[in-house]
Every structure is written in structure tokens, then in C-alpha cells.
Amino acid sequence: MTLTLTLREEPxxxxxxxxxxPDRLAGARREEIAALxxxxxxxxxxxxxxxxxxxxxxxxxLEGDLRRVKFVGAGMTAGRLTVAGDVGMHAxxxxxxxxxxxEGDAGDWAGAGMQGGTLAVRGSAGRQLGGVYPGExxxxxxxxxxxxxDAGAQAGAGLRRGLIAVAGRVGEAAGMRMLAGTVVxxxxxxxxAxxxxxxxxxxxxxxxxxxxxxxxSCIHRPPFLRLYLRRLRALGLPVSDEQLxxxxxxxxxxxxxxxxxxxxxLDDVERxxxxxxxxxxxxxxxxx
Amino acid sequence: xxxxxxxxADTFAEAFPMWGSRVLITAATPAWALExxxxxxxxxxxxxxxxxxxxxxxxxxxDETPDGRPGVSALLFAMDREGxxxxxxxxxxQCVLTSPTAACFNGVAAExxxxxxxxxxxxxxxxxSSKVLDGQRYWRxxxxxxxxxxxxxxxxxxxxxxxxxxxxxxxxxxxLRAAEAAASxxxxxxxxxxxxxxxxxxxxxxVGSRYSALPAxxxxxxCPTLRGQVExxxxxxxxxxxxxxxxxxxxLEPVREAxxxxxxxxxxxGASHVTAGNYGGKLGPHHIHLRELMP
Numbered sequence: 001m002t003l004t005l006t007l008r009e010e011p012x013x014x015x016x017x018x019x020x021x022p023d024r025l026a027g028a029r030r031e032e033i034a035a036l037x038x039x040x041x042x043x044x045x046x047x048x049x050x051x052x053x054x055x056x057x058x059x060x061x062l063e064g065d066l067r068r069v070k071f072v073g074a075g076m077t078a079g080r081l082t083v084a085g086d087v088g089m090h091a092x093x094x095x096x097x098x099x100x101x102x103e104g105d106a107g108d109w110a111g112a113g114m115q116g117g118t119l120a121v122r123g124s125a126g127r128q129l130g131g132v133y134p135g136e137x138x139x140x141x142x143x144x145x146x147x148x149x150d151a152g153a154q155a156g157a158g159l160r161r162g163l164i165a166v167a168g169r170v171g172e173a174a175g176m177r178m179l180a181g182t183v184v185x186x187x188x189x190x191x192x193a194x195x196x197x198x199x200x201x202x203x204x205x206x207x208x209x210x211x212x213x214x215x216x217s218c219i220h221r222p223p224f225l226r227l228y229l230r231r232l233r234a235l236g237l238p239v240s241d242e243q244l245x246x247x248x249x250x251x252x253x254x255x256x257x258x259x260x261x262x263x264x265x266l267d268d269v270e271r272x273x274x275x276x277x278x279x280x281x282x283x284x285x286x287x288x
Numbered sequence: 289x290x291x292x293x294x295x296x297a298d299t300f301a302e303a304f305p306m307w308g309s310r311v312l313i314t315a316a317t318p319a320w321a322l323e324x325x326x327x328x329x330x331x332x333x334x335x336x337x338x339x340x341x342x343x344x345x346x347x348x349x350x351d352e353t354p355d356g357r358p359g360v361s362a363l364l365f366a367m368d369r370e371g372x373x374x375x376x377x378x379x380x381x382q383c384v385l386t387s388p389t390a391a392c393f394n395g396v397a398a399e400x401x402x403x404x405x406x407x408x409x410x411x412x413x414x415x416x417s418s419k420v421l422d423g424q425r426y427w428r429x430x431x432x433x434x435x436x437x438x439x440x441x442x443x444x445x446x447x448x449x450x451x452x453x454x455x456x457x458x459x460x461x462x463x464l465r466a467a468e469a470a471a472s473x474x475x476x477x478x479x480x481x482x483x484x485x486x487x488x489x490x491x492x493x494x495v496g497s498r499y500s501a502l503p504a505x506x507x508x509x510x511c512p513t514l515r516g517q518v519e520x521x522x523x524x525x526x527x528x529x530x531x532x533x534x535x536x537x538x539x540l541e542p543v544r545e546a547x548x549x550x551x552x553x554x555x556x557x558g559a560s561h562v563t564a565g566n567y568g569g570k571l572g573p574h575h576i577h578l579r580e581l582m583p
Contacts, residue, residue: 142420161420182419199417223391223437224419224428226355231421244356260417 001057005033007050007064013041014088015050018071022079022098026058062087067107073100076117089126092119095143108152109133114162116143120235124149124168132158138179140164146235153190156183159200163228167237175202178261182228186237189263197254197261203228205243205266214253219267221247242266289582294555296578297563301452301547304572306335306365307372308447308538309402310345310395313384314359318347324387325360328379332364333484334534336493336504340366340375341449341536343481354393355437361395363481365449365536372444373402380438381408385429391437394424396538398443405438448574451480451535451543454492454510455554456561460529464488467531469557470550477549479542480535492532492565507565527560540574548581 003025019025019036034048047053051064063084066072073081074093083091086104093109097117102110108126111119113133129151132139139158146165153171156164159178165186172190175183180199188206195211203225226244233239248264289296313328315321325344332342342364353359364379366372384392385408392405405427409416412429418440419426425440455470457463471487474480482488497505508514509522510530523530533550537543547564554562564578 163421201419218434220434222428223355223435224426226357227421227426227437228419230354230356 002055002059002061003033003053003057004055004061004063005047005051005053007062007066007069008052009050010065011040011050011068014068014070015040016070017047018074019047020062020069020072020081021074021076022058022060022081023075023077025060026079030056070107073098073119076100086123092117092145095119105149106147111140111143111145111164114140114143114145118143119145121145121147121149125151125155125166127152127154127171128157129155129166130159130162130164131155132177140181144235146232146237148237150187151185155185156181156202159183163231165232165235165237169206175200175261178202184228184232186232186239186243194253194261194263196257198258199260201262201264203248203264207268208263208265210251210253210263210265213255214251214263215255215259217250217252217262219247219249221245222250222264225264289579291552291562291582292555294559295561296551296555296582297561298577298579299564300566300575300577301450301564302566302569302572303448303450303452303540303543303574303576305446306341306367306449306536307369307444308363308365308396308536309372309376309442309444310538311362311364311376311380311384311442312348312353312359312393312395313362313387314348314353314355314357314391314393315387316357316389318358320387320389321357321359322347324384324390325362327383327387329362329364329483330383332379333489335365335367335449340364340371341481341483341534342375342379343483343487345478345481346475355391357391363479363536363538365447365481365483369400369402369444373404373442376402376404376442377407380404381411385411385431385436385438388433392439394439394442396443396445398445400444401441402444403440404442405440408436408438445538447536447538448540448543449534449536450572451537451547451574451576452532452565453547453550453554453578454530454532454563454565455559456524456527456530456563457558458526458528458560462558462560463527463529463531466554466557466559467533470554470559471533473549473553474533474535474546477537477542477546479539480537480546482533482535482546484532484534487533489532489534490529492530495567495571522563524561532565540576543574544576544581547576547578548583551578551581552583 016039089107092100105123111130130140138160150168157176159181165184168187170185177196251263329342345361348359409427429436492507493504
């Protein structure tokens with residue numbers, strides 16, 4: 001059985017609705033759900049003021065235009081929550097378990113500070129996907145984020161553990177100051193990827209030029225990557241056989257930090273040899 | 289009891305608990321996976337002399353392995369959980385870590401686990417790193433070829449060791465043929481290994497010896513050459529050779545099933561007699577009667 005909450009109309013100012021979470025909704029009676037608190041701007045009000053409730057059960061579905069609804073699924077620990085469309089900022093932030101499925105786009109800070117569970121976005125995600133809140137020592141600390149579209153800047157910033165996988169392109173400074181964990185960008189990376197990273201892996205299937213503080217190591221087939229790519233393929237991301245069996249250029253960095261992190265760039269054998277060499281060493285760069 | 293012309297003794301195999309694990313080894317080619325598996329399970333015929341019993345369970349197709357490469361699964365048994373852990377660290381470290389292109393994964397889901405990759409990571413001398421995927425930690429150990437990938441923890445479960453059948457033949461050749469057929473039939477059962485060479489032991493043992501240092505010695509009652517020498521022989525006058533197959537499994541039922549298939553195959557292949565080894569019921573809690581295995 002599915003419990004469905006339908007947003008009657010888009011709120012005038014953003015609605016902060018941390019109560020829209022299976023931990024609070026699953027198994028609750030309709031009147032209990034309607035009485036749960038939300039913030040509409042600076043006004044404390046109730047879910048029932050904005051949502052109509054139908055059905056019942058542990059499988060929770062949110063319908064309507066939720067682009068101005070923030071913190072959906074934030075802190076959830078179990079259960080399954082589906083958003084039938086777009087969702088606002090901070091969706092799944094700090095979640096510890098369960099599954100949050102967004103069938104449209106997700107706003108900024110989706111999965112920020114996440115500690116467990118799965119966040120799946122069928123569309124694209126905004127900035128700071130799985131990112132780190134100001135003042136926090138680390139961002140995402142566990143779980144999996146899978147985005148079928150693109151992701152904005154600073155995806156995986158401060159990442160400590162877990163996997164962020166994006167089928168499309170990832171914006172600038174992906175994995176900035178990351179501590180560990182894995183960011184996979186099947187569609188390519190923006191500039192300054194891995195700036196300040198200490199450990200962890202950033203993987204891309206498109207040509208990329210790492211920062212000057214990264215050092216080329218070798219081209220090889222990382223055994224761990226096959227596990228990850230098979231997992232992503234099982235989750236529905238378009239991982240090709242060439243990517244699965246491919247060779248990757250390994251760049252170590254960031255040299256301004258521990259230089260224990262890595263950027264892995266698929267070595268595209270179809271590209272001219274000169275281009276590939278330039279990508280690895282830079283046209284004029286000496287070997288460091 | 290008779291089956292396909294073979295006399296089946298009304299006796300039982302006496303099996304006992306042992307702790308076991310399943311190791312999945314993958315490599316770039318089936319040949320290298322097999323090479324690593326053979327190396328890891330070498331010198332592991334009997335816990336008495338080798339501290340563990342191990343063998344390759346079967347070869348794995350790429351779609352059966354965690355990393356999608358060809359592989360083998362191997363089972364390893366020891367007397368306790370700690371023993372399984374120690375042997376795995378030794379053998380994976382010396383034989384799989386060193387083997388070109390090989391990676392190593394846990395192959396059995398169990399509550400009890402032992403740390404394997406978490407020990408072997410130190411070979412990386414500080415350059416090792418780990419990945420956590422789907423709740424499992426994997427260690428990446430840099431090596432001259434590239435990287436060795438090994439799962440941190442391996443499941444251990446209480447298995448069953450000491451299942452066995454003993455085949456007698458009127459000619460040495462027919463006895464070996466029957467044993468080969470039995471071992472081949474047993475290999476089709478998942479969750480068991482036959483740890484002796486080719487699955488077959490020509491030197492079944494009895495407990496103890498006249499020499500105090502030895503925990504086991506030759507099973508003189510089943511040695512054809514001693515028929516005229518020992519007080520109680522179990523070798524009929526027309527029998528030339530005797531072979532034993534020892535079976536270890538991750539559970540009692542796979543061991544029983546392997547014995548059943550082996551019994552039938554041995555009888556079909558020309559064994560004159562089939563029996564089983566036991567210690568009068570004093571050693572192990574699992575008594576597998578040949579009578580119950582008859583088709």
C-alpha cells in the first residue's frame with residue numbers, strides 16, 4: 001500500500017518540511033500526518049495546510065510541484081520515499097538509511113551530510129550534491145547518491161565516505177576538499193576537480209585536465225573500479241563495456257594536501273595519440 | 289546390499305564439525321584464476337599435517353564473480369574460526385596477492401567473519417587504501433603489477449568434515465577408475481571439496497600409531513599388502529587396491545549428496561566393494577549411513 005501526499009499548490013515562499021520523511025509518515029494516521037509541523041517562511045504551520053493525504057502504508061509518495069519544498073526526506077533512517085517530480089533544496093540531507101527516489105530534478109544540497117541509505121535522482125541535481133555544510137568537518141559520510149542527469153558545482157565537496165555517481169556532467173570543483181569516498185562522473189568533470197582533496201577517488205569517462213598540483217602516475221585497470229561500475233550499471237546508469245573494461249590514467253593529488261587522492265580518467269583509445277599524450281602530461285609540461 | 293554389482297557395506301561415515309570459508313579468486317583469464325586457486329589450496333589435504341583442508345570448489349564464469357572476471361571458488365576448512373582466519377591470511381597473502389592479475393573476495397555470507405584484507409593491507413606499507421561499497425570494505429594494495437584488491441572480511445560458518453567413501457577394486461586399475469568416477473560425480477555438488485590429490489587418497493589413515501609422536505598412521509586393516517600380516521583385515525581376498533575420498537562441506541546436506549553421487553558413480557564404474565570409514569561413532573556427531581544413500 002502507498003501513502004500519498006499531494007501538494008495542493010506551490011507555496012509562495014519555500015516550505016521547510018523535514019516532517020516529509022518515512023520515519024514520521026509511515027504507519028501514521030491521516031490526522032496525525034496532517035498535524036505534523038512545517039515552516040512556511042517564518043510561519044510555523046501544519047502539513048495539512050498544504051498537502052492532501054490519501055492511502056496508507058509504508059511506501060510514501062509525494063506528488064505535486066515540490067520545487068519550493070525543502071528538506072524532503074532529510075534525516076530519514078529507513079523506508080522508501082518517492083517524489084513524483086522535482087524537489088527543492090536539501091532533499092535527503094543527513095539521511096541515514098532507506099531510499100529516497102526523486103523522479104525529477106533535485107535542488108541544491110541534495111544528500112548533503114548524508115550518512116547512509118540511497119538517494120536516486122532521475123533528473124539532474126543542483127550544487128553541493130552530497131556536499132558539506134559550512135562549519136562541518138566533513139560532508140557525506142556514507143550511502144549512495146545516483147543521479148541520472150547532471151550535477152552542479154562542488155558535488156562531493158568534503159566527502160568522507162560513500163559513493164556519488166552522476167550519469168551526466170558534474171560542475172566545477174567536484175570533490176573539493178574531499179577526505180575519502182568516490183565520485184564518478186560518467187559524462188565528464190568541470191574545472192578544478194579534486195581541489196584540496198586528501199584521499200578518495202574521482203572517476204571520469206571524458207577527457208579532463210587535472211589541476212597542476214596533481215601528478216600523473218600510470219595508465220592501468222583499477223580492480224576496484226570494476227566493482228563500482230558493475231554496481232552503477234545495476235543501479236541503471238549507462239556504463240558501457242568500454243568503461244567497464246577500460247584503462248584509466250591515474251593522477252595523484254592534491255599535492256597541496258596529502259597527495260593520497262586520485263583522479264582516474266578513462267583512456268579513450270579512439271582519440272588521437274597526441275591528444276591522449278597531452279591530456280596525460282600537458283602539451284609542454286615536464287614529467288613531475 | 290548390492291548396487292550395479294558392487295557390494296555396499298552396511299556401515300556409516302563419521303563426520304565432524306569444522307569451520308569453513310569460501311574464497312572467490314578472480315583474474316584476467318580463467319587460467320590465471322585457476323593458477324592462483326591451485327596455489328592457494330596447495331598442501332592442504334589434511335588438517336593433521338597441513339593445519340587446514342582446502343581445495344577448489346569449481347570454476348566461475350565472469351557473470352558469477354564480483355568483478356565480472358573469470359574466477360574460481362575455493363573452500364578452506366580448519367578446526368576453529370581463528371584457524372580459518374590465520375590460514376586465509378597466510379594463503380591469500382602468499383598465493384593470491386602474489387599471483388598476476390588476481391583479486392580475492394569473500395564467497396559466503398555469514399554472521400561470523402574473520403579479518404583477511406585488513407591484515408594483508410599492511411603489505412602496502414602505508415600506501416594502501418580502502419573502498420566501502422554496499423557495506424563491504426575492500427583493500428587496495430599497490431603492487432608492482434598495479435593493485436591487489438582484497439575484501440576485508442571473510443565469512444566463516446560451521447561446516448562438516450570427514451564425510452567419506454572407500455572404494456575397493458579387484459584390480460588396481462578398476463579401483464582407481466571407480467574412485468575417479470566417484471570424485472568426478474562429487475564435483476557436481478556445490479559446497480563440498482575433496483581435498484586430496486585429484487580428490488582421491490590412497491593412504492587412508494587410522495587414529496594413532498605405535499609411534500607416540502604420530503597422531504595418525506596407515507589404515508593397516510585396509511592395506512592389501514598386509515592382508516596376511518595383520519590380525520584383522522578388511523580387504524577381501526580378491527581385492528587388489530583400495531582408495532578413499534574424503535569430503536568436506538559447508539553443511540551436512542551437501543556432504544551427504546556428494547557421498548550419494550559418489551557411491552552410485554563408483555558402483556557403476558566397477559568398484560567391487562564400497563564402504564565408509566568411522567571411528568565407532570566416538571569421533572563425530574554426524575553419522576552418514578550408506579544404506580540411506582542407496583538409490
